[in-house]
Structure formats: C-alpha cells, structure tokens
Amino acid sequence: MKNIIFQVNIKGKRHKPEFDLSTQSWKKWADKNDCEVLVLDQFIRDQDYMKANWQKWFIFDLLEHNNIEYDQILVVDADTIVHPDCPNFFEETEDKYCLVHDDGSYDWVLRGMEHYKKRVYDSEWFNYWEYGNSGFQIVNQKHRGFFEYMREFYFKNIKEINFIQQSYGIGTDQTPLNFNLRAQDVDVKLMGYKYNMGCMLKKEILADDMLFTKLGWVYHFNGLPNKDQSVPHWMEKTFKYLYD
Secondary structure: OOEEEEEEOOOOOOOOHHHHHHHHHHHHHHHHOOEEEEEEOOOOOOOOOOOHHHHHHHHHHHHHHOOOOOOEEEEEOOOEEEOOOOOOHHHHOOOOEEEEEOOOOHHHHHHHHHHHHHHOOOOOOOOHHHOEEEEEEEEEHHHHHHHHHHHHHHHHHHHHHHHHHHHHOOOOOHHHHHHHHHHOOOOEEEEOHHHOEOOOOOOOOOOOOOHHHHOOOEEEOOOOOOHHHHHHHHHHHHHHHHHO
16 A cells, blocks of 8 residues: 555645646656645535635545545645655555644744634643644544544634634644644654755745755745745745756
8 A cells, every 4th residue: 555645735726836836846846756646636625614724624434435544644735845865755654643842933832822712622732732733744644533623623613713713813723733732642753854844934045045955844834924925935945956
C-alpha cells in the first residue's frame, strides 16, 4: 500500500493559481517517493455551511469511496511548497499522529486557546509549546475515528465556531484540533520545524537569496502581509527556483 498526500484545492471563484503550484510540487515529490497525491477540488458540503479547511476531515471517507488502499496520509495545506530532496517523513512517524509546533505568533495561538476554552471547552489548559499547526498532519487508519469526531464536533458547535472565527479572526479548525487531540487522548508526535516552515518572514529567513530553502524541506507561506500579493509571489518564486 502507498502513502497518500492529500490536499484541499477547491476550484471556483476562490481558487488561487498558486495553489496548483503546491500540488505540482507534491506530485513531483510523490513520484520520487512512491506516494500518491489526492486532491479535493470541489466542496463536499456547501461552502456557506462548512469552510474548505473543515472539509479535509472527510479524507478517510474519500479514500474508502474511491477504493484507495493506503498506509499513511499526509494532509497538507495548499499554500506549501515541498523541496524535491525532502526526506521521506513517513519513515519518521512512529505510527503516531504527527504535527509540527506552530510558533509563528504566540499571541494568535494563545488568543485562540483562550476564546475556545471560554466558549466551547471545559477542559484543562495545555502547554502552548505543544500546540501543532494543522497545515501538515500525518495520520493513519487508527486515526479515522478521530477525524469522524472532528466532523461531529463541527456540526455540534457550528454556531460557536463561526462566532469565534468572525469575531476574533483566529483561524478555523486548528485550535479545535489541538483541544480535541487532548480530549481524545491521541498519541501525538511533534516533528521538526523543517517539515512545516511557517511564518518565515518573522524568522527573517524569507529572503530573495532563498535562504529558507537551505534550512528545511516544506515551506508554508502563511503569516505574510498583503497575502493576496505576497503569497503567490513567493510560491511562484520558490517553485521556479526548485523545479525549473
């Protein structure tokens, strides 16, 4: 059975061409590492009811519906570019639920934790340095029940989730993911920053000399100002630098 690379890259009025560059980079990496790429390019549930970020939680159902056998699955955001020489991270998972710590903005992380704890959860506060970014997740069949739990959580708490997102601008599924992993006692492994290099501008490594491509393997173009211009610029520049 092959490992799967899964992305949400939905076509339509909100489609962004730079996301196709992300998919191309992952397809090239997948060919090199004997993996298969699966892209969700249309909404499963109406976008006014469920944002694209939440529709990733249908991945196990999609694989079953398409009769695709698999070993492990990387669920990765479409604003990433992978280096062609990236090591096979599937060999480092220890059969655990794998994430990379999100250290881009602790203000953003802590505000998200605070508002979700206040309005949704009645659980213990957890260490912010164990908070993972949802843009790079490696899972396997034993995590299918957790993905179902995430969907049920969304349908049960949709009003509060939408209120928090609209009122405080603190993301979509990422903070609930972190709370729910603990609530369900899922065994999590935090992998190194090199596999999900987010908020690179704040770390002063996103530079025209392409320094960041020498420091790690998966480049996540988030946390950028003027993102409608900066994200496509850097994704295209990085793709051409690595693959042309």
